[in-house]
Amino acid sequence: MRNDESEVAATREGSRLEQERPPGRQPLSRDLVVGRGIAFVDEHGLPALTMRGLGQSLGVEAMSLYRYVNGREDLLDAMVEHLVDRLHLDPADEMQPADGWQGYLQWLAHAVRGLATDHPHVFPLVATRHPSAPWLRPPLRSLKIVEDFLQALTSRGFGDSAAVAAYRAFSSFLLGHLLLEAASHGASTVPAEEVLDEGDAEVPVTEVDPDDFPLTGRLRPLLSEDRDDEEFEIALESLLNRLEEMVGH
Amino acid sequence: MRNDESEVAATREGSRLEQERPPGRQPLSRDLVVGRGIAFVDEHGLPALTMRGLGQSLGVEAMSLYRYVNGREDLLDAMVEHLVDRLHLDPADEMQPADGWQGYLQWLAHAVRGLATDHPHVFPLVATRHPSAPWLRPPLRSLKIVEDFLQALTSRGFGDSAAVAAYRAFSSFLLGHLLLEAASHGASTVPAEEVLDEGDAEVPVTEVDPDDFPLTGRLRPLLSEDRDDEEFEIALESLLNRLEEMVGH
DNA sequence: ACCTGAACACCGTTCAAGT
DNA sequence: ACCTGAACACCGTTCAAGT
Numbered sequence: 288m289r290n291d292e293s294e295v296a297a298t299r300e301g302s303r304l305e306q307e308r309p310p311g312r313q314p315l316s317r318d319l320v321v322g323r324g325i326a327f328v329d330e331h332g333l334p335a336l337t338m339r340g341l342g343q344s345l346g347v348e349a350m351s352l353y354r355y356v357n358g359r360e361d362l363l364d365a366m367v368e369h370l371v372d373r374l375h376l377d378p379a380d381e382m383q384p385a386d387g388w389q390g391y392l393q394w395l396a397h398a399v400r401g402l403a404t405d406h407p408h409v410f411p412l413v414a415t416r417h418p419s420a421p422w423l424r425p426p427l428r429s430l431k432i433v434e435d436f437l438q439a440l441t442s443r444g445f446g447d448s449a450a451v452a453a454y455r456a457f458s459s460f461l462l463g464h465l466l467l468e469a470a471s472h473g474a475s476t477v478p479a480e481e482v483l484d485e486g487d488a489e490v491p492v493t494e495v496d497p498d499d500f501p502l503t504g505r506l507r508p509l510l511s512e513d514r515d516d517e518e519f520e521i522a523l524e525s526l527l528n529r530l531e532e533m534v535g536h
Numbered sequence: 537m538r539n540d541e542s543e544v545a546a547t548r549e550g551s552r553l554e555q556e557r558p559p560g561r562q563p564l565s566r567d568l569v570v571g572r573g574i575a576f577v578d579e580h581g582l583p584a585l586t587m588r589g590l591g592q593s594l595g596v597e598a599m600s601l602y603r604y605v606n607g608r609e610d611l612l613d614a615m616v617e618h619l620v621d622r623l624h625l626d627p628a629d630e631m632q633p634a635d636g637w638q639g640y641l642q643w644l645a646h647a648v649r650g651l652a653t654d655h656p657h658v659f660p661l662v663a664t665r666h667p668s669a670p671w672l673r674p675p676l677r678s679l680k681i682v683e684d685f686l687q688a689l690t691s692r693g694f695g696d697s698a699a700v701a702a703y704r705a706f707s708s709f710l711l712g713h714l715l716l717e718a719a720s721h722g723a724s725t726v727p728a729e730e731v732l733d734e735g736d737a738e739v740p741v742t743e744v745d746p747d748d749f750p751l752t753g754r755l756r757p758l759l760s761e762d763r764d765d766e767e768f769e770i771a772l773e774s775l776l777n778r779l780e781e782m783v784g785h
Numbered sequence: 786a787c788c789t790g791a792a793c794a795c796c797g798t799t800c801a802a803g804t
Numbered sequence: 805a806c807c808t809g810a811a812c813a814c815c816g817t818t819c820a821a822g823t
Binding site: 441466 | 660663664666670671673674679680682683686687690696697699700701703704705707708709710711712713715716719720723724744748749750751752754755756758759760761763767771774778
Binding site: 563564596597599600603 | 786788
């Protein structure tokens with residue numbers, strides 16, 4: 288038994304030494320391909336992600352990727368899944384059980400928000416790709432996280448239908464706030480390859496004509512302020528208050 | 537003056553009679569191209585919208601479209617703009633001025649919701665495409681509608697920053713709820729061209745393993761229930777209550 | 786003025802072939 | 805076992821040319 292295992296290991300090691308791999312390259316794997324896909328979109332934006340381009344960024348031809356990924360659509364799904372699964376590697380360490388369901392939802396909200404701000408260009412995928420079941424609601428779109436969610440709430444006083452209603456309300460809340468936040472934060476990070484058709488020095492800043500839109504013109508400084516943090520906290524607090532009214536069913 | 541106008545009109549009419557057009561086809565125009573683009577996505581889904589396919593559905597080669605539309609990206613932007621502008625053709629007729637800002641927001645919320653349910657496959661574009669200014673927040677993404685919004689609220693007791701905060705909260709609310717609603721409603725309407733790789737009779741329904749996910753398994757009937765209408769109304773009511781607390785600034 | 790044929794660069798994807 | 809060359813079908817887009 289032990290000998291067999293050693294032999295197999297030795298053989299693996301041997302064949303690994305035999306194969307000549309370009310020096311700077313790691314051995315390919317699904318995780319590596321998916322991880323590089325996420326990093327690629329983080330750097331260059333979603334439209335830039337092509338099978339050929341991703342292959343090149345891994346030092347390989349595009350066709351090699353098809354051994355680890357079932358086409359481009361499967362790659363995108365895997366990228367989303369990879370990010371959403373990450374929500375579990377950080378178990379609720381900082382969370383006291385005494386905090387109750389409010390503490391759990393606070394932790395979860397900020398965990399998902401961290402995902403959105405870390406990957407503003409990938410988050411639209413998390414938000415809009417069809418989940419694997421129709422009753423899964425982005426961005427809480429994995430079976431595991433739904434199970435956690437329902438467990439956390441039902442074990443802390445929620446009735447069945449109240450827990451499900453909370454899942455729905457919480458998903459909508461996260462989706463709306465984080466998608467808008469990711470969009471505005473991601474817009475500044477794009478390589479900006481679209482605004483170069485105009486020959487003259489056109490100003491890219493959209494100016495508001497005060498005759499047509501007097502209020503918008505006057506309030507533009509307010510509209511341009513970045514209040515994402517406090518908006519999120521206030522809206523979250525309000526949602527928790529609303530949920531509190533339906534705890535017992 | 538009047539004669540000149542008549543002459544021009546006559547000339548236009550003349551050239552129109554000269555040109556021989558395939559019998560069943562309307563004369564092309566930007567509005568026609570954009571409108572057909574929306575109808576095409578409604579029928580076949582977003583991935584099916586190609587310049588060649590859209591041209592064919594208009595009885596024309598793809599290259600003809602470039603006379604009316606500045607490429608595919610411009611077409612998508614125009615489709616979004618077309619739908620959002622429609623929110624103004626329906627001025628607040630059914631709305632009594634006595635209803636106050638709550639009445640306006642109720643009307644606007646249902647108008648945008650109608651847009652989402654009428655075009656579930658296009659709404660993701662309304663939700664995720666970059667607006668023309670960074671401080672415009674989907675789905676309330678036109679200058680005109682923002683002006684209306686701010687006018688409606690500031691003329692009904694809102695301070696400047698309260699009106700802007702309301703715009704932000706309202707956008708997030710609409711985006712989260714309507715994007716999820718459009719996704720679940722649109723998923724059933726797709727031609728479904730992706731699930732046909734498996735050779736055997738694989739069941740497309742995702743089954744929940746009760747050992748791994750006991751709660752999700754038990755609550756699956758609740759999770760699958762369609763509660764979109766009442767969820768939307770309740771969440772909207774709650775948002776209006778929240779806004780009420782910050783009317784005076 | 787309005788539409789098209791032909792062409793270009795670039796996709797995703799398959800498969801037989803290399804090592 | 806793992807990667808690639810060659811090929812295919814299909815994109816978006818341009819432009820000279822037709823009517």
